[in-house]
Amino acid sequence: MEDRYVRLSRFRPIGTQGLKQIQNKSAVIVGMGALGTVLAEQLVRSGIGEITIIDRDIIELSNLQRQTLYSEDDVRHQWPKAQAAKKRLQAINHDVKVTAVTTDINASNAEALLSGHDVILDGTDNFETRFIINDVAVKHGIPWIYGAATGSYGLVYTYIPEETPCLSCIYRYLPAGGETCETVGIIAPASHLTASLQCAEALKLLTDNRDAVRKGLFYFDIWTNDFSQIAMPYSPDRECPTCQHRQFPYLEVEFSTKTTVLCGRETVQIRPAKDTDFDYQSTVQRFQKAEFDVKSNDFLTQLVIPPYRVVLFKDGRALIHGTNHIDEAKRLYQNYIGG
Numbered sequence: 001m002e003d004r005y006v007r008l009s010r011f012r013p014i015g016t017q018g019l020k021q022i023q024n025k026s027a028v029i030v031g032m033g034a035l036g037t038v039l040a041e042q043l044v045r046s047g048i049g050e051i052t053i054i055d056r057d058i059i060e061l062s063n064l065q066r067q068t069l070y071s072e073d074d075v076r077h078q079w080p081k082a083q084a085a086k087k088r089l090q091a092i093n094h095d096v097k098v099t100a101v102t103t104d105i106n107a108s109n110a111e112a113l114l115s116g117h118d119v120i121l122d123g124t125d126n127f128e129t130r131f132i133i134n135d136v137a138v139k140h141g142i143p144w145i146y147g148a149a150t151g152s153y154g155l156v157y158t159y160i161p162e163e164t165p166c167l168s169c170i171y172r173y174l175p176a177g178g179e180t181c182e183t184v185g186i187i188a189p190a191s192h193l194t195a196s197l198q199c200a201e202a203l204k205l206l207t208d209n210r211d212a213v214r215k216g217l218f219y220f221d222i223w224t225n226d227f228s229q230i231a232m233p234y235s236p237d238r239e240c241p242t243c244q245h246r247q248f249p250y251l252e253v254e255f256s257t258k259t260t261v262l263c264g265r266e267t268v269q270i271r272p273a274k275d276t277d278f279d280y281q282s283t284v285q286r287f288q289k290a291e292f293d294v295k296s297n298d299f300l301t302q303l304v305i306p307p308y309r310v311v312l313f314k315d316g317r318a319l320i321h322g323t324n325h326i327d328e329a330k331r332l333y334q335n336y337i338g339g
Ligand SMILES: [Zn+2]
Pocket: 165, 166, 167, 168, 169, 170, 240, 241, 242, 243, 244
């Protein structure tokens, strides 16, 4: 095992000193899709001390085109992404402490899950979650690395507390929505390159190579062969509510939405109200007695009620596949699950 990292430590800006630093650091990845799987694999192969991986979804066949770490077997067994990724990551490097969390990041759990790490990595596909990450990062003084990939292009940006502008500062420079993963699709090289650029930034941060960190918003398109970087100078007099006025609305529970339409997947997520004690076992028993089409594993139960497919997690969170309509999904949840 001695020579596992020899090529990494031979890279001069990192060296044996940098390797030791990496081995004592911890990262958290939000979202284990196309970006998260590549990020996690690279960091685990680089010997990071600890990694926490968070995802709210299960693996689908259409993920395999670009999401490394997963197999057809994982699709068949309906594994949650975080757990399947952990299994694979531990097989790659058993020295790394890997913590898998199957949940969605929201106002009530974000600070507990994301603070205390040396870097937060963005593997999400939506701005609601990114603003939650940004609020935690600014509030707790943790760097975070934004990444987004669609079609053949990608964007990467590194936030460093009191050194670079935060997401609220730069939001107006980001490309406007409209293109989603549903309308334009994505090629694997675009997401892999985005994640690799994020990982390079993470390695610089974890080894205190601050001067090497990219200062600006980097954009590339590997089909049109364009790339550009927008400089993002830090000006402390900026009127940013987040990093200058320290307001963190995304961490206020009242602000947090209970239902979310997932990006391009005809899926609505529903979280139960915080104060309800969800009884998973008796809910599943009720499904079985009613002779629904029910399949369970250690982590979740899937219920097919055509044209819908409901994935129910132990904490009462559900993914309603087959609709983009919040009201329709809520009705289904209330009728079959409760709440
Ligand atoms: Zn800001």
